[in-house]
Amino acid sequence: MSADAVQHELLEAAVTALPPDKLSAVRRAALASFAANGFPTTKHEDWKYTSLSAVADLSNTWLQENAAAGKTKPGAVDTEQTEQIDAHWIVIENGVVDPQSLGKLDPLAKSGITISSLADGVDEDSIAVDDPMSAFNAALLRDGLRLTVAAGCTLDKPLGILLLDDGSVRVTQTRILIDVGENAKLRIVECPVSAGSAQQFANSVTQAALGTGAELDFVRIQQRQKDHLSVNRFSASLDRDAVLDYNNFDFGGGLARNDIVADIGATGAFVNLHGLYLASGRQHIDNHTRVDHRVGPAKSTEEYRGILSGQARCVFNGKAVVHDGADGTDADQSNHNLLLSDKAEIDTKPELEIYADDVKCSHGATVGQLDKSALFYLRSRGLDKDEATQVLTRAFASAILSKLAIEQCHDYLASALDKHLDALIEKD
Amino acid sequence: MNMLEIKNLKAGIGDTEILTGVNLEVKPGEVHAIMGPNGSGKSTLAQVLAGHEDYDVYEGTVEFMGKNLLDLAPEERAREGIFLGFQYPVEIPGVNNTYLLKAAVNAKRKHQGLPEMDAFDFLKIARETMAMLGMDQSFLNRGVNEGFSGGEKKRNEILQMAILEPSLAILDETDSGLDIDALKAVANGVNAMRDPERSIVLVTHYQRLLDYVEPDFVHVLSQGRIVRSGDKDLAVQLEEKGYDWVREAASA
Numbered sequence: 001m002s003a004d005a006v007q008h009e010l011l012e013a014a015v016t017a018l019p020p021d022k023l024s025a026v027r028r029a030a031l032a033s034f035a036a037n038g039f040p041t042t043k044h045e046d047w048k049y050t051s052l053s054a055v056a057d058l059s060n061t062w063l064q065e066n067a068a069a070g071k072t073k074p075g076a077v078d079t080e081q082t083e084q085i086d087a088h089w090i091v092i093e094n095g096v097v098d099p100q101s102l103g104k105l106d107p108l109a110k111s112g113i114t115i116s117s118l119a120d121g122v123d124e125d126s127i128a129v130d131d132p133m134s135a136f137n138a139a140l141l142r143d144g145l146r147l148t149v150a151a152g153c154t155l156d157k158p159l160g161i162l163l164l165d166d167g168s169v170r171v172t173q174t175r176i177l178i179d180v181g182e183n184a185k186l187r188i189v190e191c192p193v194s195a196g197s198a199q200q201f202a203n204s205v206t207q208a209a210l211g212t213g214a215e216l217d218f219v220r221i222q223q224r225q226k227d228h229l230s231v232n233r234f235s236a237s238l239d240r241d242a243v244l245d246y247n248n249f250d251f252g253g254g255l256a257r258n259d260i261v262a263d264i265g266a267t268g269a270f271v272n273l274h275g276l277y278l279a280s281g282r283q284h285i286d287n288h289t290r291v292d293h294r295v296g297p298a299k300s301t302e303e304y305r306g307i308l309s310g311q312a313r314c315v316f317n318g319k320a321v322v323h324d325g326a327d328g329t330d331a332d333q334s335n336h337n338l339l340l341s342d343k344a345e346i347d348t349k350p351e352l353e354i355y356a357d358d359v360k361c362s363h364g365a366t367v368g369q370l371d372k373s374a375l376f377y378l379r380s381r382g383l384d385k386d387e388a389t390q391v392l393t394r395a396f397a398s399a400i401l402s403k404l405a406i407e408q409c410h411d412y413l414a415s416a417l418d419k420h421l422d423a424l425i426e427k428d
Numbered sequence: 429m430n431m432l433e434i435k436n437l438k439a440g441i442g443d444t445e446i447l448t449g450v451n452l453e454v455k456p457g458e459v460h461a462i463m464g465p466n467g468s469g470k471s472t473l474a475q476v477l478a479g480h481e482d483y484d485v486y487e488g489t490v491e492f493m494g495k496n497l498l499d500l501a502p503e504e505r506a507r508e509g510i511f512l513g514f515q516y517p518v519e520i521p522g523v524n525n526t527y528l529l530k531a532a533v534n535a536k537r538k539h540q541g542l543p544e545m546d547a548f549d550f551l552k553i554a555r556e557t558m559a560m561l562g563m564d565q566s567f568l569n570r571g572v573n574e575g576f577s578g579g580e581k582k583r584n585e586i587l588q589m590a591i592l593e594p595s596l597a598i599l600d601e602t603d604s605g606l607d608i609d610a611l612k613a614v615a616n617g618v619n620a621m622r623d624p625e626r627s628i629v630l631v632t633h634y635q636r637l638l639d640y641v642e643p644d645f646v647h648v649l650s651q652g653r654i655v656r657s658g659d660k661d662l663a664v665q666l667e668e669k670g671y672d673w674v675r676e677a678a679s680a
């Protein structure tokens with residue numbers, strides 16, 4: 001067995017030791033799925049630049065020591081996010097839904113939104129385990145959320161999900177199931193944060209199904225601490241004329257891997273993906289996106305930007321697959337990177353796989369430094385070098401901020417971005 | 429005291445010497461025009477005075493109001509009161525024009541120990557200047573020079589100058605690429621800045637700007653040094669006889 005694998009007997013023992021609950025059957029089924037593949041390694045094309053060996057080490061230690069004792073009772077949590085972003089907040093602490101925050105949202109049922117905890121039971125088939133990390137997630141799953149929006153319904157403001165890892169449970173699994181009904185609309189702001197000084201690993205999976213004419217706006221603002229490792233998967237299926245607007249902002253974490261997957265199964269659907277990553281020190285941020293165009297006409301557009309300093313390492317892989325017969329597909333992808341240090345590294349690969357004839361597809365990637373003539377221009381107007389650097393870096397990032405899907409988090413995000421950019425430039 | 433005093437300035441890029449010994453004195457209130465053929469070193473002189481780091485100064489001195497200018501970073505020169513109007517103003521998408529104007533004014537005011545400019549005063553000056561230059565107010569909310577036409581970029585430079593109120597303005601080919609209306613608007617903007625306490629150096633290839641902004645002195649730069657100086661009539665002579673005339677005179 002290679003060093004970077006999860007030891008299966010440890011996982012099996014931990015899963016067996018968990019007290020029986022309504023997710024026992026889900027865990028047992030997932031354990032079998034996970035056994036077939038284990039963790040992906042850098043030998044897998046999709047994981048070439050991102051090693052999970054630190055995650056495997058941590059998981060093995062944790063499974064051996066205290067996996068069964070992991071469940072904690074969340075209490076009320078107020079953070080800058082819950083205070084500054086106007087939303088209906090739900091707190092998920094160490095993978096466990098805070099029943100109090102959930103209870104407060106019961107009245108939303110009147111607006112056609114039902115929110116339940118997975119610990120109260122879930123249909124086994126609705127938990128996807130078709131990739132190794134999703135299987136690992138399900139094998140240790142003890143809670144999660146199910147959000148359902150009835151046809152034609154919408155909420156007055158976004159739903160906020162605070163994902164807090166407080167350090168007391170070193171490996172956490174979160175699963176969120178979203179169902180947006182016909183012509184319904186849902187906006188979600190997800191804020192993963194962490195506390196404590198211990199190394200932690202969070203493995204989260206979000207599955208969304210968008211009905212005919214449904215719209216899902218999803219903004220994820222990840223600001224975990226530098227000793228935090230995460231793997232996050234977001235997948236969505238889109239029915240006719242459905243719209244997915246997904247933005248992920250990765251400002252924190254030592255290792256953060258995102259897989260964002262959208263499946264266009266009917267005509268008129270629109271997938272809009274935007275992301276921004278800031279990495280300094282030895283941070284490693286990896287965004288893998290995949291959009292499957294199974295039918296056309298339909299449109300997908302994607303823009304990711306990154307700002308790297310220190311010895312940061314980032315990865316971007318954006319793939320659009322236009323399947324046979326998906327004529328009328330319009331897909332474009334771009335990835336732009338600003339390298340503030342010569343030791344930072346980005347591996348970027350926008351990819352198109354086209355099996356249809358009548359399509360409009362484009363992609364592009366850039367990697368560069370700040371424009372010297374723009375720096376001089378600003379300095380010649382009296383801005384000092386640091387300020388000019390900051391202004392230009394912020395301008396580079398603002399291209400993504402200006403496309404933000406959810407207005408309610410704009411001001412918070414803008415100030416968080418400023419703070420992270422200041423730190424990034426200072427350290428450089 | 430001289431506003432600007434350049435003595436035997438030799439500068440270039442790497443081993444390529446472009447300025448081969450420039451001498452120039454500019455007193456407060458004076459308007460000087462520096463003319464010359466392409467490649468004579470006009471823009472290099474402007475860039476060296478503003479502190480562009482691509483250029484190396486090999487020899488000579490530059491004093492600005494008695495201070496050694498060459499010791500100062502570009503931003504320090506700006507705060508001390510030097511303004512360079514760029515030949516090719518840089519487009520900076522994502523940076524708001526108003527933001528830059530305010531940041532520039534306040535950087536200078538902070539340096540002078542003054543409080544930040546009142547927002548009302550700022551808008552008043554900006555609006556008046558824009559009206560004089562024939563600029564639409566919407567320019568304030570656009571990205572710096574983003575998508576501006578050649579004429580709009582030059583007007584924007586004059587707007588920045590008017591708001592920054594420099595002691596010494598160096599305008600590098602501010603007239604190039606302008607139609608007659610834009611040229612007149614820019615000239616009006618420059619004339620409005622004339623002041624006994626302020627000096628203006630116009631770097632230009634053609635005489636036509638000087639029909640609207642009358643210089644006190646005209647200098648001809650050739651092969652990196654000033655080969656002839658005179659009053660505004662020199663510009664007229666140049667227009668008639670061409671630059672070959674001064675080149676011949678210089679090598680004779």
